Amino acid sequence: MLPVIELNHISKYFGKFAAVKDLSLTVEKGEFFGFIGPNGAGKSTTMNMILSFIKQDGGTVKLFGQEMPAGNVAVKKRIGYVPSDVRFYPQLRVQDLIRYTMDFHQVKENKKEVDELCELFQVDRKKKFGDLSLGNKKKVAIVCAMIHQPELLILDEPTNGLDPLMHARLFRLMKEKQEQGVTIFLSSHNLKEVEDYCSKIAFIKNGQLIGVEDLTKMNKKVKVVTLKGRNLPVEQMEAIGAKSITQNEDEIRFLYEKDLVQLFTTLKELSNELDDITVSNRDLEEQFMSMYENKGGEW
């Protein structure tokens, strides 16, 4: 099956500044794909190239197997997009905006579907767009992105400004859509939501892709081990496979992905002043911080 998004060595320069450098990425049909990275990493620029809002300076963008921007309009009708910064004509009423969006996608007004979406996100269709709060503008953008039942949803920080109830409703809806075969490409700074919902994530930093991880496997592989006690054998830890070692008074903390039984046996041989050992799965936040602080070398 053809990938839904295929980026091959794309770059984007603003003057001499490379906002995105030689980035390649594949998103398969039905994936819930998280795109994460610090402020200014190049997430929105990448999304803007995927959507043909800006043209890449090098490389190719393929959507549903077609090179963009060839076949642009036909492909765009298969996409729903929620921008990070929602801007529509402020004088337009929400109901006119919804009608305008449906006209663009040439879909007949499906009153039931629109009613359900507006009810789910508590959208007041009589209000002027310019009079809405940030969160309510975002909810209108979400409704507009979904009313034509797109096969690909591109969401740039969609929960920014949403209250917790709306946040939960949005993710529940996206999960339902994914189960129906919709592909979701989401950028977010909320690591918890990425961890809870995404099946795969790509990390971007300084315009470059620095890792793609299958989230279902990622947390199981690397463990965080904490040792407590006196005279801990910190010098020997690296030799037994510990990574990203930090020491704090009577405590050593490190990442470990080898056999734990072997680790316990070796530790017993190395120290008889060990008071406590804890082992936990490394959560995404810890992994994210380690990548962005450039600790831990393995990234």
Ligand SMILES: Nc1ncnc2c1ncn2[C@@H]1O[C@H](COP(=O)(O)OP(=O)(O)OP(=O)(O)O)[C@@H](O)[C@H]1O
């Ligand atoms: N039109 C532009 N002209 C010049 N520089 C730009 C332009 N658009 C983006 N940039 C720069 O490109 C870099 C990447 O920006 P981008 O908005 O893609 O980052 P981001 O990862 O989406 O960040 P954030 O998480 O803060 O939204 C930034 O340094 C930004 O200042």
